[in-house]
Structures are given as C-alpha cells and as structure tokens.
Amino acid sequence: MALNVLIVDDSGVMRAMIKKTMLMSGLPLGEVYQAGNGKDGLEILNQNWIDLVVVDINMPVMNGEEMLSQMRENPGTKDIPVVVISTEGSQTRIERLIKKGASFIQKPFSPELIRDIVKEITGIGGDDEPPVK
Amino acid sequence: MRYVVGVGDMKAGQKGDIIVTHALGSCLGLMLYDPVMKIGGMLHAMLPLSKINMEKAQANPFMFVDTGVPELFKAIYNMGGLKGRLIVKAAGCGSPLGNNEMFKIGERNHTVLKKLLWKNSILLKSEDVAGSKSRTVHFNISTGQVIISSNGVETEL
Numbered sequence: 001m002a003l004n005v006l007i008v009d010d011s012g013v014m015r016a017m018i019k020k021t022m023l024m025s026g027l028p029l030g031e032v033y034q035a036g037n038g039k040d041g042l043e044i045l046n047q048n049w050i051d052l053v054v055v056d057i058n059m060p061v062m063n064g065e066e067m068l069s070q071m072r073e074n075p076g077t078k079d080i081p082v083v084v085i086s087t088e089g090s091q092t093r094i095e096r097l098i099k100k101g102a103s104f105i106q107k108p109f110s111p112e113l114i115r116d117i118v119k120e121i122t123g124i125g126g127d128d129e130p131p132v133k
Numbered sequence: 134m135r136y137v138v139g140v141g142d143m144k145a146g147q148k149g150d151i152i153v154t155h156a157l158g159s160c161l162g163l164m165l166y167d168p169v170m171k172i173g174g175m176l177h178a179m180l181p182l183s184k185i186n187m188e189k190a191q192a193n194p195f196m197f198v199d200t201g202v203p204e205l206f207k208a209i210y211n212m213g214g215l216k217g218r219l220i221v222k223a224a225g226c227g228s229p230l231g232n233n234e235m236f237k238i239g240e241r242n243h244t245v246l247k248k249l250l251w252k253n254s255i256l257l258k259s260e261d262v263a264g265s266k267s268r269t270v271h272f273n274i275s276t277g278q279v280i281i282s283s284n285g286v287e288t289e290l
Contacts, residue, residue, distance in 0.1 A: 024254045110247070112256055 002030030003122060004049055008041035008064065009056040009085075018054055018085065018114065025115035027124060036060075038067030045077050052122060055102075057086040057093075065093070068100050081121045085109060138177045141196035145174035145208045152272040157225035159239035161198050161246055162270050164222045164290075165205060166277040167214040173274045176205040181241040198245045221255055222279050222290050224270050226262040239263065259290050 005022060007015045015034050022029055033048060035041040039062040041055065053071070057064040064084060071077040082102040088094060094104050103117050136144040138154040146152055148171040154162055157177065166173040176195060183190035183197040194200035209219065226243035228234045243262055250257065261268065261281050270290075271280040279290040 020254070021256075024256050111251065112260075115256055 004030040006033045010059040021111040038062030150274040157268040158229035161242040162224040166220045181245040223260040
C-alpha cells in the first residue's frame, strides 16, 4: 500500500523538511500533496485520495485547527489520520486537537520523531520490523 | 575477535566480532550495521569540528565528528555495506560535568552528527544521548545488538 500524504504548512521550507523526512523514513509513499493553508488543504482533500494529513496550526486564511474541525465534520475525510506539527505551546489547545483525533508533534522536531509517529498511526513499518508501539 | 575502540578511533568487524568502547562522556559513539552482510563499525569521536586543527584531523580523522563519520561510512561501504540497509545508532554526547559546562561539547557533537545525517538522508534507528552519565557500548556484529552499560545498568539500544 502506498501512502498519499497531504502536507499543510505556510512555510515552504517546513513543507520540504517534512517531505524529506517522509522519504527518509522508508515509508511506502505515493503522491505528496502540499498546501499553504487550511482552505487550500481542504480543497486538495476533496479532490484526491489522501491517507495521511500533516498540518501546522498557525497559518493565514484558515488555521490548522479549523481545518481539522471541518475534516471531522465531513464523512469523506473524518477518519483520515492527522498529525499536527506546530510550535503551539498552549496545553489546552493541544488537548483539544488530540480530542479530535490528531497526533501532536512540537516544533522544533527531530526527523526520527516524525518517522516513529507516522509509523505508529499508519501501522506501516518502513522496514522488516513491526512499528514501535 | 574483540576490538576495543579508543578515544578518537574507529573499528569495523564482521560476524563473530564484538566491538567495545568505554566511557563515552561528551564523545560521540556511532554504530553502523548492515544486517545482510553482517558487518558493522563503531566510531568514538571526541570533538565536533575539524576546522580547529586540520593537521590533527588529517593525521587522525576519527578525532572529529565531521571527519570521522564519513570515514566510518566509507569503511563499511568498502566492506560491502549498502547505504539503504544500514542501521545507524548513536550514543554519548553527554555533559559529564553538568549543564553549566562552558563548551557544550556533547551537545555540539550531537548537532554536527544530526546535520551530517540529515544532509545525507539518513535517520537514526535509535539513540541514547545527553545527560551526565558515562556509557560503555558493546556491539555484537553477529546479531547487530548494541548494549549500553551505564552505572551498572545494561540497556539495549
């Protein structure tokens, strides 16, 4: 199974770093889509088959939390795994995101952490070993 | 064979060999393993960057992280190791004198390592770094198993 991933972050550098990490992780990647804000992200979600969404919180036009809420209200996208990667420090906000079924990674992150979390939530090991639970 | 890696040193071995290094403090211990060829190597590097003394780096590249890490990879490639198969683990990079150590050698060793690996698209399989403890590493090349002993406690990396 190849994973189609959508990366939503207003920084192109950050999107490139996340994409590179995914490639390095040995995950079976299919298409990698990118968007600069939540609104564009939702549009890509409606037009394509996406298996995993990686999203920032603070972005112009529509932030990541709003995007996540709208995804959860739409039957077509409500079960897609979401990883939030952000500098967000507010514990209440982080808990709110986790309640909506997202995993949270704090920036600055190590690429190894992204690999471990993505393997855990997709249940796909990048090599012969089972993912670390 | 049992090899002991000294400070500013590197050893590579094959099935049946054990590679050991003692008392990693702020130094970096880096282990590479190719599970198909059953070969592996270990580096024990002291300082982050070779630019402080190029002559020493030429005489002994294993002293520095930025010159030692590429040499370790080259040694494994020369023995038949393939980049895509390599399992990379790191240990050490601590601050044995506590957090107010002026030069932050351990932290900088770790940063230089992560930067080198990132540039070459390599992720660590696991690491046991930072803190003030001293670590001894046993690397079994037959199985790829890496055991860290510290203060009498043994853990698998």
